[in-house]
Amino acid sequence: MSEQRRYFQEIPLGEEYESPGRTVTESDLVIFSGLSGDYNVLHTDAEFMKQSIFGERIAHGLLCLAIQSGLFNRAATEYATLGLAGLRWKFKAPVKIGDTIRLRAKVAAKKDLDKPDRGLVTIERTIVNQRDEVVQQGETDLIVEKRR
Amino acid sequence: MNVKGTYFEDIEVDKIRETPAITVTETHVSLYLGLTREPAAAPADVPAFLVLCMSIGLGWRVKEPPLAVLAFVGLDWHIVREVRVGDTVHGRSRILSKRPRRDGGFVVDERSLIDQHGEVVQQGKFTFLVAKRKEVPA
Numbered sequence: 001m002s003e004q005r006r007y008f009q010e011i012p013l014g015e016e017y018e019s020p021g022r023t024v025t026e027s028d029l030v031i032f033s034g035l036s037g038d039y040n041v042l043h044t045d046a047e048f049m050k051q052s053i054f055g056e057r058i059a060h061g062l063l064c065l066a067i068q069s070g071l072f073n074r075a076a077t078e079y080a081t082l083g084l085a086g087l088r089w090k091f092k093a094p095v096k097i098g099d100t101i102r103l104r105a106k107v108a109a110k111k112d113l114d115k116p117d118r119g120l121v122t123i124e125r126t127i128v129n130q131r132d133e134v135v136q137q138g139e140t141d142l143i144v145e146k147r148r
Numbered sequence: 149m150n151v152k153g154t155y156f157e158d159i160e161v162d163k164i165r166e167t168p169a170i171t172v173t174e175t176h177v178s179l180y181l182g183l184t185r186e187p188a189a190a191p192a193d194v195p196a197f198l199v200l201c202m203s204i205g206l207g208w209r210v211k212e213p214p215l216a217v218l219a220f221v222g223l224d225w226h227i228v229r230e231v232r233v234g235d236t237v238h239g240r241s242r243i244l245s246k247r248p249r250r251d252g253g254f255v256v257d258e259r260s261l262i263d264q265h266g267e268v269v270q271q272g273k274f275t276f277l278v279a280k281r282k283e284v285p286a
Contacts, residue, residue: 037205070185
């Protein structure tokens with residue numbers, strides 16, 4: 001593990017991050033359908049979706065949730081993360097093929113846990129598209145190792 | 149044009165549904181890491197979101213037609229324990245509540261993911277906007 005991993009004590013409350021952009025492609029949708037087994041017409045039937053309110057296929061909500069998790073790692077200096085404890089998440093607007101999404105994140109809360117070697121870091125996260133519209137928003141709770 | 153699905157009117161509150169299971173493999177992890185560029189802490193670790201993503205497809209392998217989802221509204225989710233490569237998970241779901249709107253209705257689905265030992269690995273609530281029978285999904 002790299003020495004740049006930051007422990008619980010080294011993550012300042014209120015610190016903000018902005019990730020690079022990532023264009024969501026048709027390949028992403030196809031791979032994700034295969035990986036997840038979610039072949040909902042929303043993501044897989046271009047002809048059907050022409051007649052929908054979206055006018056075309058839209059990305060799986062969980063695909064963008066997964067992509068933002070990778071974007072977070074490209075935006076923030078790596079944490080000494082032990083695991084994810086949970087999340088509260090809202091899907092606000094569709095992401096279409098060709099849209100470019102970015103993550104804005106902020107350290108919203110830090111708290112101690114029962115085990116003395118770890119703490120909980122809550123990150124506020126907003127995914128925006130190329131027009132700066134919010135497409136997804138929520139909070140994740142990360143379990144992060146403490147420096148002894 | 150319409151799609152076969154379980155519509156808002158057809159949803160039974162409190163009915164428990166179990167899905168078939170899936171074994172999480174190194175292939176799943178590799179594809180997922182390539183797609184998301186989310187690093188895994190150790191090679192045998194399975195990213196929590198991968199398990200969540202794989203659980204969505206399990207609902208498509210039950211006999212009942214899938215929910216006629218207009219939109220995935222939100223999710224409140226807890227990771228209870230880590231999943232390792234080689235573990236086999238399945239889902240159990242129960243509709244907690246349904247609330248009609250003029251177009252479709254909100255449905256809260258309580259889900260648990262359970263491993264081969266019968267232990268809950270992840271659980272929480274999904275909220276969907278589901279179409280009424282006359283409406284075309286999406």
